[in-house]
Amino acid sequence: MDQPRGFIHQCEQEELHLSGAIQPHGALIITDSSGIVTHLSANCKTLLDDAADSVSLGQFLPAMLRDIASVLPALPPGGRYVGQCDSPQQEFDVVVTPNEGGWVYELYPVETHPDPMAMLNGVIPVPVSADELAEQCQSLIEALLTLSGFDRVLYYRFMPEGDGEVLAEARREGVTGSYQGLRFPASDIPYIARELYLKNPWRTIPDATAAPVPIFAAEANVTPDLSYVDLRSVSPVHLEYMANMGVSGAISLPIIQAGELDALISCHCAQPRQLTVSQLQAMRSLSEGFNLRLRDYKARRRLDVIDGLQHYFDHAKAVLMRHGELESAWGELSAWLMDTFAADGVMLQMGGEYYQKGVGLTPNVMQIVAQQAAQASSNVWISDCLRRDCSDMPLSEVAGVALISDLPLDQHHFVNLYLCRVEHLYEVVWGGNPDKPVDYREGSRTVSPRRSFESWIEQRVGYSRPWSASTRLYLLKLRTLLQQAKSMPWRNDGE
Missing domain, CATH: 3.30.450.270 (PHY domain)
Incomplete structure (x- = not known):
């Protein structure tokens, strides 16, 4: 179904990577190549405790991060550092990514490190049929449901025209309603958001109700690029979308094929829920294993098609030769x-x-x-x-x-x-009416996320x-x- 041009334009014009704010469950520090702090999130002094006095714009990194800074030049291009560091009062998970000649440090307070997530036993073979691929997909999301403790996990595949369809779903016992088989319009995940999924191993929103934290800059009006930052604040449109779905906590894991976003694994929780970086890495390891098997499956299918071409086209060639x-x-x-x-x-x-x-x-x-x-x-x-x-x-x-x-x-x-x-x-079963409602609040005329995700059947004509x-x-x-x-x-x- 065609989407309102205004809504798509509104989504695509939102510069998500330049939000100038982060989610409050972590702190953010950005330095230039020499280690001088150029940006700080407003919650740094609160979260870093005793290290707060040594975290200031225009100064060198605090001592607890300098050992990490010393190994960063050895990272491969586009690589990221994942590890831990300690202040006298607090332990942190640390993720560091390159940024415009410098580095972005994401720090997540960790109270206790949970036991490592159990991994699937044995080597999983590359599927040889569509049915076997579907079985492996279902097993994957059921494993992620168990490992994450979330309420629901969806495998959301993108279609050639941009729409998405839920191919597989796993739900915690007692969770009602199903999105299995429902389709969602392309504007639900606009192109600008899909590009960010290509750049990050996961996207987490532990608490959709939490207020964003601003980022302070050493130079006025210099907004940092947060394309590779998971702490990046959430679009208000997406927050409203999550609220309409009854979701407070979410994790998304991209499935990338041939450099394009092929699917998303979406984990939903009705209550806020935050996982540690090590837990996210374990989940990513499972999804990436499936991603590689999917790649090999598609390569085999392509070879099968190429092999079949000879059979099909031998007849056509014989006809042309005869005439x-x-x-x-x-x-x-x-x-x-x-x-x-x-x-x-x-x-x-x-x-x-x-x-x-x-x-x-x-x-x-x-x-x-x-x-x-x-x-x-x-x-x-x-x-x-x-x-x-x-x-x-x-x-x-x-x-x-x-x-x-x-x-x-x-x-x-x-x-x-x-x-x-x-x-x-034929009929297309959408997750709610794909036509977005017009919102006239505060005297403006914008298009909002729909408020219902009940099955909505479109009688598709002209196709x-x-x-x-x-x-x-x-x-x-x-x-x-x-x-x-x-x-x-x-x-x-x-x-």
């Missing part, structure tokens, strides 16, 4: 295309000539689709909703298209191949059946085959 040209091969080739890609129709545009089998587009709509595809960086373009993806799209029986465009036929002509699918009516994840790879292979067809001596005319 020697696209025009005379069209009857057989079009039937193969419709079967292979589960299309309701297929169209071949060769210069000013058109060949069609099954349901097709009018020349006017073909031009609109080709113009939209031309804006992409690839000669393969896929849409399951032309009405959404193409401006000025007229009424058409065809709702979705997979297109191979600008295949050179000769010096002056190009080939476009359109695979067409008709509209397919075709979704194209498979391997469609793009198949189309690229097909494009190569067609490109070869125009140059190879395949004619069987006795010459």
Whole structure:
């Protein structure tokens, strides 16, 4: 479902990494490369006790952190230090990350160190099927539920269009309601927030009701970049979102595939709950183990698809060899295309000539689709909703298209191949109405997080059946085959 432009703009314009404040369960110190303190959180003197007198803007780090500072230059690029330090009255977990030529120190008071989290026994093999992958995912979140002591753990996978869907859920006994199978709109986790998940091993919000703590700077109006800081304060919009869900404490663990945020593991608790850094590291170790197995599973699936391409395309190649040209091969080739890609129709545009089998587009709509595809960086373009993806799209029986465009036929002509699918009516079950309510409080007109997450069913119209994840790879292979067809001596005319 399309989101209100104002809400998405509002979310994306919020500079989360420049909030100028932290959550109050820890203290923050930022230094330049020489160890001079450039920023301090306002709660430093309270949390650091006896070390407070030696923590001042424009001065060197307090003595209890200088041993840590001495090892930081040896960290690999982008690395982070995790350890402990002590003041006379308090023990701290310490996380240090690089920041604009200097260092950011996050200090978390630790009253007692809990027993190490029990780890899963044995080596877990890479799953060989989708069912086995789902079983491992469920086992993971059940283990994280037990280890964390939270009320609920969700595995939230991002979809190609940006929406998210809860694939797996584990709940503590007595916790009611389920998010399993529900979908959430892309604006619930805007792009700017997703970028921050890529930079951090976890994101914790121990107490969503706690007031943020400001950060003081040695130089006026110099706001520090908190992109790699877990203590970073929480967006008011997200705090309201959590309150509407009945969540006071939360932990998120990113699942990153090929440099992109593939999923989030979200831990929810109705009451505030804080874990130690060592506990978070143990949880991260479990999630990263699954992440690596997921990567290997996807790599195997991709190899299986590549191996299967030979089987599928041997037939198409034989058809082209037998006929020697696209025009005379069209009857057989079009039937193969419709079967292979589960299309309701297929169209071949060769210069000013058109060949069609099954349901097709009018020349006017073909031009609109080709113009939209031309804006992409690839000669393969896929849409399951032309009405959404193409401006000025007229009424058409065809709702979705997979297109191979600008295949050179000769010096002056190009080939476009359109695979067409008709509209397919189906239901999408959302976690609450995805349309955000308008908020008029304090005389402003903003869009707020929705207040209910009960199942909300959308009758989705204007969409075709979704194209498979391997469609793009198949189309690229097909494009190569067609490109070869125009140059190879395949004619069987006795010459």
